[in-house]
Amino acid sequence: MTRPGPYPERRDTGPVVVGNLGGGGCVTVSGPMRLGEYARMDEPRRAQADVNPPEDTPSRPDPGVTAMTFTAAADLLVVARANGRVESWRIGAPSTPQVVRAESDDPVLDLVTDGPRILGVSARHLLVWNAAMEPQAEYALEHPAYFVTVTPRGVWLAGDSHVARLDRDLGEARWTPISEGRTTDFDVHPSEKRFVVVKDRVAVRVHDAGGAELHAWDRKARRNVRRVSVRFADRPEHLWEAANRDWMLGRVSAKSGRQVGRNNPRRKFASAWAGPLALCPDRRFLAVLQTGRDVQVWDLDLDGPVFYAEPVIDRSQEKLMASLSRVPAFAPAGPGEIKVVARHRQPDRDAPVTALAISAGGTMVALGDRAGTVHRCEVRTGAIERLGASGWQAAPHGLQMTRWARGVAHGVRDGERWIVHQGRLARLDFAHPDHIEGVVLDGFPAGAGSGGGQPSIFFRDDLVWHADRGGLRAWEIATGRLVWHLETPGVPEIAGDAAYLIEGDFHYSRDRFPLVKVDLATRAMGEPGDFEIDRSTIDLSTAPVNWPQLHTIGPHVVLELYSRPERAFLIDPERRVLKRELPEGVGLEPHDGRRVLHQVPDGYAVIDLADPDAEPRVHKFGDPIRNVRWHLELGDDRVVGWDRAAQRIVVASRTTGELLGHFAGHGAQVFTLFASPDERTLLSVDAAGFVRTWRL
The missing domain is CATH 2.130.10.10 (YVTN repeat-like/Quinoprotein amine dehydrogenase)
Structure with missing residues (x-):
């Protein structure tokens, strides 16, 4: 029985006699190797593996992509296609591929980078190329295999019925039987203590190095989950798991599939349709395919998404972001397109992307689709190119990329933007935001400033000021010396030459709040005085006030009343009167x-x-x-x-x-x-x- 789809169903042809078909031309590599990148695409890979296609199968002038990988130096992108052809594309050179394997009825289904060589596996053979993509060897396989991955000590293959391990010299393969079912994902921990297979898309089976099944669990009970992708984390007891129709990337127990640790939050995707994963060689950067056509890259060490791109769309000016516009609830959607229903994106089940790869260091991502198109995305610049086309599909507007851990505090001095990052005050260098050279502010609160849009440091004469729950602080700009610290009964807000706060320990009434002023020139805090709202002009009878809050916008002070509905007013804190009403939430805009x-x-x-x-x-x-x-x-x-x-x-x-x-x-x-x-x-x-x- 065949599955509906653009490619015919795979048919196993039985075992093939073991032998070296390449005449002993295998490259032997010494020294430790890092795990190669790979794409684990179950549906496209499995459907494209028919080794004897029927005669009435329609020809595909632009065959779909089955697998991809970047070389270790990230100077070549290797692409395998459903018609058996394998190409290498040189990064940054004219978009003309080098054909390294001619068309064949035995297509390469998986590719992996192993230091100075590239390994590819088809249902029948294991193929080896060197770093220049020159063929080195071709080995027949005793059992069909559809996945290949490498560890520092060996090479691993996986099919439906067996898993094999080979030494670095690709000598004799040691085949181990595994549980029945269609293998739709596969990974090996670098220590080789564990390997994991996903059967029939949702059943996870964890084995020890000898092939004995240690743990078994599945996601059949999880609503609407149709596919699970897993990769080993740093420890063999833990897995990274992503499932389609699930918003999260989770670190789960390899034993039970349960989330590991209460303090280990699940990572949120940009789409609920998260699916196949690709891991870079050092296992730090993880690429996740979403909605069938967009990709998100995660830095697992820093625990945050570093990149998002949606390359498989029409980027003409007229159609840019058109899939996110308001359209009828039953708008038609072709294969792989985004269907908009009630303002939410829902992908068509026949998603276009069939292969995914990420380079060493997470600098580039590549996506191959059913039509044979390959897109390459640069993580730093945001550029997207379609291989074989002239010019950029999305120009490289990005200049620099870095990370400000734990946020920054920022403000404006003489028209220039200044920041405090990890306690260091510096003028913001737009050309090099990662170079923060300045003075260290003594005792600057750790983690102060979330990186939000509101200023949180203020400049007056030769001092820089900061206010938070710990009170008011002032430092010398030239030396970073803390010259004043005042603990306050509330959170002060700085406006011009003064700071204002609402004193905290009291019961709020509907129309009266104790307001406190701190004079920055004299560094003196005044006595609380009632700020009374004139109820003859403002009706608060239907709006019980839960609490008031001050915000400052330059020299202006805004009072927010968190009530139902919320109210906001521009106030005169000196005269303690309301000046005019503003739209709610304006203090945070x-x-x-x-x-x-x-x-x-x-x-x-x-x-x-x-x-x-x-x-x-x-x-x-x-x-x-x-x-x-x-x-x-x-x-x-x-x-x-x-x-x-x-x-x-x-x-x-x-x-x-x-x-x-x-x-x-x-x-x-x-x-x-x-x-x-x-x-x-x-x-x-x-x-x-x-x-x-x-x-x-």
Whole structure:
């Protein structure tokens, strides 16, 4: 019986006599080797493995991709196709491949990099190439195999009925029978103490080095899960697991499949349709295929997503992000396209991507699809190219990528952006955000500043100020010496030459709050005074106030009343009166110290706090940018924001709504966007702390 799909079902042809068909030309490698990268794609790989295709099988002028791998030096991308052909593409050179294996009825189903050589496996043979992709050897297999991986001490093969281990010199294979069922995923721990196979997509079987089955569990009971992908973590007792229709990448016990440790959070994907995994040679970077066509890269050491791309789409200006626009609930979707239902992305079950690879160090990702197209993504620049096509599909706008661990505190001094990272104060270098050279602030609170969009350090004369739950602190800019620390009964907010706070230990009433002022010039804290709301002008009878909170926007002070509904007011803290009502949440929105970019449906409004008589300037946009959260207005009619649904930074004309550019690459939500003083460089920070700079 055959499965529906673009490729015919595999038919086993029985055992083949063991022998060296390559005339002993195998390369022997000395020294420790690192685990090669690979793609574990169950459906495309298994469906493409028919060694005797029927005569009526239609020809495919552009055969689909079955497997890919980067060489150890990341200078070549090796691509295997369903018609048996194997190609090597030189990175950065003209897009003309070198054919290293002609078409055959025995297609290569898996590829792996093993130091200076490349190994490929078909249902019948194990093939070996050197680093220049010159054929070295070809070995017949006693049992059919569909997966190959390497460890520092050996080479492993896996099929439906047997697993084999070979020494480094690819001598005699030691075959071990495994449980029945279709093998849809396979991995070996570098220590070779354990190997794992996934049977029939959802059943996980963990074996010891001798082949004895140690643990067995499955995901049949988990709702709607159709495929499970697993990789060993640093310990053989733990696995990384991803399942389709699941939002999470989990570190689970190899024994039971249960999540490991309460303090080990599951990693959240950008899509619920997470599937096959590819692991780079040093096992630090993990690529996950999502929605059948987009890819996310995780840094497992830093526990955060470093990259996101959606290369298998039409990137013309008219169709860019069109799949995320408002469309009818029953919009048609072809194979692999994204179907939009009630504003949520749902992939068609016939996803286009059939092979996935990641280079050493996680610098590049490649995706191959059913049509034979291969896309290469650069993690640092966000660039995407289609191999064989001229020019970039997405230009390399990205300049630098680094990570600000535990966030930063930031502020503006004389028109320039300054930051405090891990206690060090420095002027932000947009060209080199990883170079933070400055003075160490004595006793700066660890972890202060989350990297959010609101300033958290303030400059006055030759001092830099910071306020948090620990009170007010001031340091000398030149030396970093702590010159003043005042513990306060609440969280102060700095506005101009003063700081204000609402005293904490009291019972709030509906219209009166104790307000405290700290004079930064005299460094003296005044006595609490009641801030009373004039109920003749503001009706609070239907809005019980749970608690009030202050926010500062430059020299302006905003009072937020967290009630139902929430209320926000611009206040005069000296006269203790309300000046005017503002939209709720305005105290936490992007601003330049005077103007606030307030989010409204399908756009944003600019609220000028310095001019009480000015009407908000409203900008409305249509698809595909109507749901962007806008952060910055630039001087030449441009506005910059973050589209959470499309996982990309968007640049548009604020007067015409024309989409001027888009930058994809962040693996997590972006909260902070800075523009350089000349507005030629954009810096973005995401929730995982990864920092990228872009050419505007």
